[in-house]
Amino acid sequence: xxxxxxxxxxxxxxxxxxxxxxxxxxxxxxxxxxxxxxxxxxxxxxxxxxxxxxxxxxxxxxxxxxxxxxxxxxxxxxxxxxxxxxxxxxxxxxxxxxxxxxxxxxxxxxxxxxxxxxxxxxxxxxxxxxxxxxxxxxxxxxxxxxxxxxxxxxxxxxxxxxxxxxxxxxxxxxxxxxxxxxxxxxxxxxxxxxxxxxxxxxxxxxxxxxx
Amino acid sequence: xxxxxxxxxxxxxxxxxxxxxxxxxxxxxxxxxxxxxxxxxxxxxxxxxxxxxxxxxxxxxxxxxxxxxxxxxxxxxxxxxxxxxxxxxxxxxxxxxxxxxxxxxxxxxxxxxxxxxxxxxxxxxxxxxxxxxxxxxxxxxxxxxxxxxxxxxxxxxxxxxxxxxxxxxxxxxxxxxxxxxxxxxxxxxxxxxxxxxxxxxxxxxxxxxxxxxxxxxxxxxxxxxxxxxxxxxxxxxxxxxxxxxxxxxxxxxxxxxxxxxxxxxx
Numbered sequence: 001x002x003x004x005x006x007x008x009x010x011x012x013x014x015x016x017x018x019x020x021x022x023x024x025x026x027x028x029x030x031x032x033x034x035x036x037x038x039x040x041x042x043x044x045x046x047x048x049x050x051x052x053x054x055x056x057x058x059x060x061x062x063x064x065x066x067x068x069x070x071x072x073x074x075x076x077x078x079x080x081x082x083x084x085x086x087x088x089x090x091x092x093x094x095x096x097x098x099x100x101x102x103x104x105x106x107x108x109x110x111x112x113x114x115x116x117x118x119x120x121x122x123x124x125x126x127x128x129x130x131x132x133x134x135x136x137x138x139x140x141x142x143x144x145x146x147x148x149x150x151x152x153x154x155x156x157x158x159x160x161x162x163x164x165x166x167x168x169x170x171x172x173x174x175x176x177x178x179x180x181x182x183x184x185x186x187x188x189x190x191x192x193x194x195x196x197x198x199x200x201x202x203x204x205x206x207x208x209x210x211x
Numbered sequence: 212x213x214x215x216x217x218x219x220x221x222x223x224x225x226x227x228x229x230x231x232x233x234x235x236x237x238x239x240x241x242x243x244x245x246x247x248x249x250x251x252x253x254x255x256x257x258x259x260x261x262x263x264x265x266x267x268x269x270x271x272x273x274x275x276x277x278x279x280x281x282x283x284x285x286x287x288x289x290x291x292x293x294x295x296x297x298x299x300x301x302x303x304x305x306x307x308x309x310x311x312x313x314x315x316x317x318x319x320x321x322x323x324x325x326x327x328x329x330x331x332x333x334x335x336x337x338x339x340x341x342x343x344x345x346x347x348x349x350x351x352x353x354x355x356x357x358x359x360x361x362x363x364x365x366x367x368x369x370x371x372x373x374x375x376x377x378x379x380x381x382x383x384x385x386x387x388x389x390x391x392x393x394x395x396x397x398x399x400x401x402x403x404x405x406x407x408x409x410x411x412x413x414x415x416x417x418x419x420x421x422x423x424x425x426x427x428x429x430x431x432x433x434x435x436x437x438x439x440x441x442x443x444x445x446x447x448x449x450x451x452x453x454x455x456x457x458x459x460x461x462x463x464x465x466x467x468x469x470x471x472x473x474x475x476x477x
Contacts, residue, residue: 043302046476047363047472052473053469089296091295098410
């Protein structure tokens with residue numbers, strides 16, 4: 001047998017066939033080529049972790065043995081080779097869940113000005129500095145607004161023109177008059193933090209048509 | 212946990228609402244329509260809030276919009292995403308000093324990037340790493356880094372790959388980061404693989420629809436790699452944005468190198 005050709009053929013098959021089956025067949029073919037064909041089992045080594053991985057929080061979670069047997073006849077003598085491959089798995093602690101939208105919102109370092117030119121507005125709280133670098137406040141809450149009803153909080157500013165956000169095409173726009181104790185006259189009144197506004201980090205707007 | 216990237220605005224279609232900041236005085240009751248807002252007389256009545264009345268037009272063909280939060284592969288991603296270390300050992304089946312195991316002919320790149328991720332599947336690594344069934348690439352994997360490591364006592368090259376996959380478990384693609392090193396030890400060929408994966412993005416509300424493949428199909432991993440995650444950009448399909456941060460890959464590779472260096476044959 002031309003073992004070089006056999007190796008080439010087997011390698012080519014690997015792109016089309018199952019990995020482990022290919023491994024077993026190749027082993028059998030190779031041994032057959034040496035004329036020493038017998039019933040053999042070749043077992044891969046086990047693997048273990050040390051203290052460094054333990055210190056990093058890893059634990060062994062699984063081991064599996066994959067057994068593949070290949071039989072072959074050469075020069076009137078038949079035999080088989082069984083290949084045992086091993087998979088050893090370790091894992092550290094589970095992933096931290098993705099933050100909620102509210103967590104992203106309150107932890108955001110983004111300014112409202114970075115966010116307010118997109119739609120729909122899911123929440124707007126803030127002072128008159130809608131286009132300023134105003135940062136979120138820890139513990140602030142937000143409210144979701146329906147896409148079909150863009151609702152903006154537009155605080156009053158003493159002695160200055162109100163700042164208004166308009167939309168094109170026009171959606172429902174509510175004006176809120178600021179009253180005492182950090183509330184505006186939405187119905188029901190919406191509290192907001194004086195001098196603060198915030199926008200969520202990582203927020204993107206994607207239309208369903210994928211643009 | 213760092214939430215990384217700031218707002219990413221994917222450009223909305225022409226029919227979508229575009230908000231503008233304007234300066235105006237409050238329109239008192241009876242001052243309708245509001246000239247600044249461009250509301251015409253025939254748009255119908257709107258809500259009355261305090262002393263302010265705003266007329267509103269009927270909204271037709273309002274675009275259905277989904278809001279998503281990218282989960283860029285940054286340092287926070289690497290530190291807060293579970294790492295699975297899988298070691299696959301298989302007999303080298305060598306005869307006369309010649310390796311006859313076809314695995315010796317499989318390079319790291321093929322092991323990760325083969326169509327359908329068949330090697331990850333058949334070696335059991337996909338399942339061991341908690342990736343769902345029917346894994347397929349939606350953004351083709353690519354090598355993003357490499358370094359020399361010790362694996363089972365041998366010096367070898369560890370390569371880092373990033374790609375985006377979907378599985379049968381969710382319609383949301385997952386960012387998949389794989390560090391892979393191979394070596395021959397004794398009579399075995401060994402593949403040391405670390406796997407981390409996390410949803411590519413999360414949706415802002417339950418039941419929201421994921422975006423279609425239009426954006427993802429225009430992405431290429433090399434174009435997504437950068438020093439800092441994109442922040443505050445208007446993004447359209449095909450734009451280059453940074454969702455794979457160099458420091459995040461390095462953080463993952465650091466941990467992988469420590470883990471592989473700590474492994475030994477039993």
